[in-house]
Amino acid sequence: MTELTQYFKARENGMVDQLVELVKIESPSHDKAAVDRMSSQVMEMFIASGAQTTRFASSTAGDMVLGRWNAGMTNPPITVLCHMDTVWPIGTLNNQPVRQENGKLYGPGVYDMKAGIVIALNALNGLQDLGVQTAGPVQILCTADEEIGSVASRAMIEKLAQESQLVLVLEPSMPGGVIKTARKGVGEYSLRVEGRAAHAGADHQKGRNAIEEMAHQILALQKLTNYDKGTTVNVGVIKGGTASNVVPADCEIEIDFRITAHEEGQRIETAIHNLAPTLDGTRLHVTGSLNRPPMVRDARMAAAFEKAKAIASRQGMTLHEGSAGGASDGNFTSVFTPTLDGLGADGDGAHAVHEHALVASLPQRAALVAALLSEW
Ligand SMILES: [Zn+2]
Known part of the structure; x- marks a missing residue:
């Protein structure tokens, strides 16, 4: 000693x-x-x-x-x-x-x-x-x-x-x-889809299904993962809709991403801010940031x-x-x-x-x- x-x-x-x-x-x-x-x-x-x-x-x-x-x-x-x-x-x-x-x-x-x-x-x-x-x-x-x-x-x-x-x-x-x-660095974002509510039976065509739109966004987000670069994107929380007979007007998710390189942080943040709606008449609202580099x-x-x-x-x-x-x-x-x-x-x-x-x-x-x- x-x-x-x-x-x-x-x-x-x-x-x-x-x-x-x-x-x-x-x-x-x-x-x-x-x-x-x-x-x-x-x-x-x-x-x-x-x-x-x-x-x-x-x-x-x-x-x-x-x-x-x-x-x-x-x-x-x-x-x-x-x-x-x-x-x-x-x-x-x-x-x-x-x-x-x-x-x-x-x-x-x-x-x-x-x-x-x-x-x-x-x-x-x-x-x-x-x-x-x-x-x-x-x-x-x-x-x-x-x-x-x-x-x-x-x-x-x-x-x-x-x-x-x-x-x-x-x-x-x-x-x-x-x-x-x-x-790893950590980013935390939330994404909200704004759709249009409608009666699921009488007015299905008039509605804009926020959950359907979010399904497209989730797949795009998860695909940003790149294990070789040590980058992961995880949609970990989802909330949306009010009842099965209503076209949902709202859906929200929480996203956690982890990176090992500064450039990857920029790639993910740019991709999140560039997300665009797939369905006409829906809107996306993004909030969040890279919490720690x-x-x-x-x-x-x-x-x-x-x-x-x-x-x-x-x-x-x-x-x-x-x-x-x-x-x-x-x-x-x-x-x-x-x-x-x-x-x-x-x-x-x-x-x-x-x-x-x-x-x-x-x-x-x-x-x-x-x-x-x-x-x-
Ligand atoms: Zn501690």
Whole structure:
């Protein structure tokens, strides 16, 4: 064991206690008062760690908290991204209480990603305790709306990324501690067809069947999928019509698309905006956008991974990389700055009832993050 890994291993129980405390503060994205309670707790922890701490009040989402350490250093900062919100509604703890079994800590939001907050903060506290300097100023941003698209936090995330030399995202790792250097981008659209209602028996010819029109649109949309390019289009929700004896005037669908290349995003968005009705007398209404651009493993990202791998190996760790189908705030930052994502806890079951973090991974990740912050 190295000095760092030994140091954090000895603090494993303390990390678990902190994590339990955070999981017990339920913080669903849509409940501002609830997420704000997490913001207050995180703020206290940052201040106790000696950080210059700022709380950004939001009227539409929970408040973000930004902590800065070693702010006097003059080189570009390293930004660490965490989110405090979870997908779990208030009361989930009653059915899924926090519990530790066989080295696994269970609870809503424990893995995605309250463990990440504990890991990041302990990494910094540990470096301060050991008297080890960081490679630049460090700023940890804890956002409050990651699980619902980061609409309120995106501008701040992008601003911090642009001024930074490196971004670390403390989202859960892939199995075995594999970090993420590529993620799909995500777009969300809805399409509504406006037809004309008529009696299905007496006036069939006068009607314009919105469901029939939508059937054409769905087939066109699904065909935009290109597995070879990593592009998928999924019509996942459909609503339309009122009764079987009425020609339906309305039909609406929700579309999710995923891309691995920026050009594919443009291709899909152009195709969606160019959809045209097949039946005379129907109209299409399109709303939506590319929510997160793809995190592309380009030369910068590959170089960042190689550097991280070398730093990890000096701590006796073998670092592997992978790509993820889901998006994170790392998708935003990777456009500007090399980004290493999935540096949070190992475990399983994000957004699922068996969500858990592996306790042994908490000190391991803290040692890794501490090494990255000091040796970068
Ligand atoms: Zn997450």
